[in-house]
Amino acid sequence: MAAVIRVEALERVYRIGPVSVPALRGLDFAVPAGQMVAIMGPSGSGKSTLLNLLGCLDRPTAGRYFLAGDDVAHKSSDELAEVRNRRIGFVFQNYNLLPQLTAFENVELPLVYGRVGRAERHRRADEALAAVGLADRRRHHPMELSGGQQQRVGIARAIVGRPDVILADEPTGNLDSVSGNDVLQLFHALHEGGSTIVIVTHDEEVARHCQRIIRLHDGQLVRDDEAPARNLTATGEEAEPC
Amino acid sequence: MLIDSLRMAWRSLAANTARALLTMLGIIIGVAAVIALVSVGQAATQSVTAKVENLGSNMIVVVPNQAQGVTLHVADGNWLLATVPQISAVAPLLEGGVMSRYGTKTWSTTLLGTTPPSEQIQGRSMSAGRYLVGSDVQLRRQVAVLGATTEQNLFGGLNPIGRTIQVDGMPLIVVGVMNQSGGAGITSNPDDEIVTPVTVAEQILHTNNVAAFMTEARSSDLAPLAVGHLQAVMSRRFRSSTAAEVVSEDQVLKTLASLTGTLTVMLGGIAGISLLVGGIGIMNIMLVTVSERTREIGLRKAIGAKRSAVALQFLIESGILSLGGGAVGGALGYAGALTFTSALHWPSGTSLSTVLLALVFSVAVGVVFGMWPALRASRLDPIEALRQG
Known part of the structure; x- marks a missing residue:
């Protein structure tokens, strides 16, 4: 299978005044299309830095990053904005929905910036909301939705642009175990539909749902385990509170 | 987008x-x-x-400097007309604040004593009745022509022609009412005034000193020349360069x-x-x-x-x-x-x-x-x- 994500000797060094702080020290790995991967590591291990690089929010200090075969390491910030818009779907721990917009308008937003025509936009936003089971909540504002529902709107927004990869940053971190499980089930469904999903988490329970776990420590890849994903259907009770 | x-x-x-x-x-x-x-x-x-536009722009006012003892009388109008060739008309002006009364209504206004040419010099027109005529002045007819505002305040819609008003105690018969003045008159508010023959005004105001002469230049081109000439004859006669203030209303406006x-x-x-x-x-x-x-x-x-x-x-x-x-x-x-x-x-x-x-x-x-x-x-x-x- 073709790699959706391929990083080669990826480095990121932060300069704080005269001090250089290496956050990533040469990472090499690839994520084939359709894989569901967890990236784990203690705080300070570089997983947030990696997420920012994978999400094209930041540029590496050295090394290369191919996203769907496209070298994105040295693009301008406007070019990166376009890459983010077309190829990446973000899911955030705290949902990051715009409070003044309805669920539907939040989902539609990436397509607005992608200059997708109005009719097509509405069709796809409705489709994405239906896919996360919130077709009946399209006119609700985020404040009128539960945390789990808000995160599902967030996921709808991530998939509406049909991205090459979905990047999730602690997607269940703010949710109780039941809604957290709903969200994980949703990821499974997307995975089964062929989506490539990268979840950054420190929660082993969440990681166990993934096919593969990449562990970072001190900016280096220390373990890369491939494991069959667990069947999720009965895990609601087992899941630990986050 | x-x-x-x-x-x-x-x-x-x-x-x-x-x-x-x-x-x-x-x-x-x-x-x-x-x-x-x-x-x-x-x-x-x-x-x-x-x-400025309504004025006709040819009016020139000669104001004797009474503080310097310079006094002019009605007859001096003819002297100005004869001495200054650039002017075609002249009218004296006696002016004073008066209390007018009709029935129970009283109205504080300005009395203007003048002669018939002032109608044309000031560009006034009549909404009712007539303006002053030469015989009013010669015979000292006790007649009055009212400004529009004055008429409103004294009569309030009543036809004033032929009625008698009291002006500082003197009875005057109203013979005409003037239209609203589009332009500026010689007084501060040309619509609030009572015009009477100069000979009658002399009696009401107890003076025969003319406050000013209104004159009209033969053409607007001649107006600046007329101003200079009027200034010169006044200065020569009273031996003072400040004997009179001569201004064309045009300039002022x-x-x-x-x-x-x-x-x-x-x-x-x-x-x-x-x-x-x-x-x-x-x-x-x-x-x-x-x-x-x-x-x-x-x-x-x-x-x-x-x-x-x-x-x-x-x-x-x-x-x-x-x-x-x-x-x-x-x-x-x-x-x-x-x-x-x-x-x-x-x-x-x-x-x-x-x-x-x-x-x-x-x-x-x-x-x-x-x-x-x-x-x-x-x-x-x-x-x-x-x-x-």
């Missing part, structure tokens, strides 16, 4: 209506002040200009017009400062908005908003604030100016160009002062922005 940006900007503003309205208030006051003050100034200029023009510019400038302050208010609030919405900006950038799209959104927000403020302020300023000018019976001074200028200026203020906050928003680092809050 632009429609979507407009819609999003509208949503963001609607999310905090009170703040949006308060921010607009600065622009509302600024634009209203500019339009009201400039309009009133223009109305004043137009009103003066209209008087033209000076006044340029003065009100300057005033308009000044008022507009002062009002412009308040518009500027309103613009700074917009900038202030937009900066607050940008820092409050750092997360939102980060999110928008993360899902693919380019710098230009973020900047555009905030520019549109400040543009809506200033345009909205400009529209409301424009309406208020227009209404204010209209109320003021109609109360003074001036022409409405608000021109379309004033309104357009104020609107364009207010939008420009919004865009210029919104530029910096918008650029700041567009330059935010999405990682930093998402981390906040």
Whole structure:
């Protein structure tokens, strides 16, 4: 299978005044299309830095990053904005929905910036909301939705642009175990539909749902385990509170 | 894209209506002040200009300097007419404040004693009855011609012709009423005066010293020459260069017009400062908005908003604030100016160009002062922005 994500000797060094702080020290790995991967590591291990690089929010200090075969390491910030818009779907721990917009308008937003025509936009936003089971909540504002529902709107927004990869940053971190499980089930469904999903988490329970776990420590890849994903259907009770 | 940006900007503003309205208030006051003050100034200029045009511009007034003991009498009119070839008509003017009465109504006004040529020199016309005639002066007929305002106040709709009024105790029969004066007369308010034969006025006012002579130049080209000549003959006769003040009414009004023009510019400038302050208010609030919405900006950038799209959104927000403020302020300023000018019976001074200028200026203020906050928003680092809050 073709790699959706391929990083080669990826480095990121932060300069704080005269001090250089290496956050990533040469990472090499690839994520084939359709894989569901967890990236784990203690705080300070570089997983947030990696997420920012994978999400094209930041540029590496050295090394290369191919996203769907496209070298994105040295693009301008406007070019990166376009890459983010077309190829990446973000899911955030705290949902990051715009409070003044309805669920539907939040989902539609990436397509607005992608200059997708109005009719097509509405069709796809409705489709994405239906896919996360919130077709009946399209006119609700985020404040009128539960945390789990808000995160599902967030996921709808991530998939509406049909991205090459979905990047999730602690997607269940703010949710109780039941809604957290709903969200994980949703990821499974997307995975089964062929989506490539990268979840950054420190929660082993969440990681166990993934096919593969990449562990970072001190900016280096220390373990890369491939494991069959667990069947999720009965895990609601087992899941630990986050 | 632009429609979507407009819609999003509208949503963001609607999310905090009170703040949006308060921010607009600065622009509302600024634009209203500019339009009201400039309009009133223009109305004043137009009103003066209209008087200049109605005047016929040939009237020259000779005012003897009574403080220097220079006195002129009615007969001196003929002397002026004979000595100064550039003038074609002359009329004496005795003037004084009087109390007029008809029945139980009293009215404090100005009495003008003069001769028939003053009708033409001042460009007066009659709405009823007649003006003075030569025999009124010779026979000392106790007759009166009323200004429109005086007639209203004494008779209030009653036909005054043939009725007798008391002026400082002397009975005068009303023989005519003058039309509203489009132009300026010799007195401060040419519509509030009682005109009577000069010979009668001498008795009422207990003086035969003429306050001024109204003369008419043969043509407007000759007017400056006539002014010089009149000045010269008065100086020669009374051996003083300051024996009389000779002014063409034309000059006075033209000076006044340029003065009100300057005033308009000044008022507009002062009002412009308040518009500027309103613009700074917009900038202030937009900066607050940008820092409050750092997360939102980060999110928008993360899902693919380019710098230009973020900047555009905030520019549109400040543009809506200033345009909205400009529209409301424009309406208020227009209404204010209209109320003021109609109360003074001036022409409405608000021109379309004033309104357009104020609107364009207010939008420009919004865009210029919104530029910096918008650029700041567009330059935010999405990682930093998402981390906040």
